[in-house]
Amino acid sequence: MTTDLTIQELKKTDPIPYHLLLLADPSKIAIDKYIYKSVIYTAECEGKCIGCYVLYPLNQETLEIKNIVIAEEKQGKGIGTILLNHAIGQAKLMGGKRIRIGTGNSSIGQLYLYQKVGFRITAIKMDFFRDNYKDVIIENGIECRDMIVLTKEL
Ligand code: ACO
Numbered sequence: 001m002t003t004d005l006t007i008q009e010l011k012k013t014d015p016i017p018y019h020l021l022l023l024a025d026p027s028k029i030a031i032d033k034y035i036y037k038s039v040i041y042t043a044e045c046e047g048k049c050i051g052c053y054v055l056y057p058l059n060q061e062t063l064e065i066k067n068i069v070i071a072e073e074k075q076g077k078g079i080g081t082i083l084l085n086h087a088i089g090q091a092k093l094m095g096g097k098r099i100r101i102g103t104g105n106s107s108i109g110q111l112y113l114y115q116k117v118g119f120r121i122t123a124i125k126m127d128f129f130r131d132n133y134k135d136v137i138i139e140n141g142i143e144c145r146d147m148i149v150l151t152k153e154l
Helices: 018-024 028-037 079-093 108-116 128-132
Strands: 006-009 039-045 048-057 062-070 098-104 120-125 147-153
Touching: 006 079, 018 028, 018 048, 018 062, 028 048, 028 062, 039 079, 048 079, 062 079, 079 098, 079 108, 098 108, 108 147
Parallel strands: 062 098
Antiparallel strands: 006 039, 039 048, 048 062, 098 147, 120 147
């Protein structure tokens, strides 16, 4: 856990933290499809950006966390959980009725974390990663092939 954490909206004039976003989504082409229509929130610790998440309005009722990431050296300290709960709060403030997040079938830790903060599996996009990513992604010894969509009612 960290004592000094500031979460704030990234200004449109600030540089997009691709070095972090690419840890969660290996395709800059994929990132660029959603990033300009989204709000980016950054987490700062001791003056340094150590994580962020990206909130994308899918429609008037549903927001999607398109990307959430914590810098490698800060993972496993509870900050991801804080950012997820912040995203849930922001989605409520924006008048959303639900928030959703998608992750790979191979992202076992992420699937655990999202369910722990109240998301439920609501859909599977079969072969999403095979169809949309150039390179095969292997994680936890299995192919990242299908996208698991999880949703939380607000
Ligand atoms: N593997 C195993 N367990 C994990 C993982 C993982 N990859 N991520 C989180 N957990 C578990 C933790 O062990 C912890 O368990 P506990 O509550 O029983 O102790 C719990 O989830 C909460 O963990 P936090 O410390 O709050 O999570 P963290 O700060 O590490 O942030 C995150 C989680 C954002 C997934 C981070 O690990 C990360 O940036 N990973 C790389 C990028 C990534 O995979 N992003 C998500 C892709 S999907 C998307 O962006 C929509």
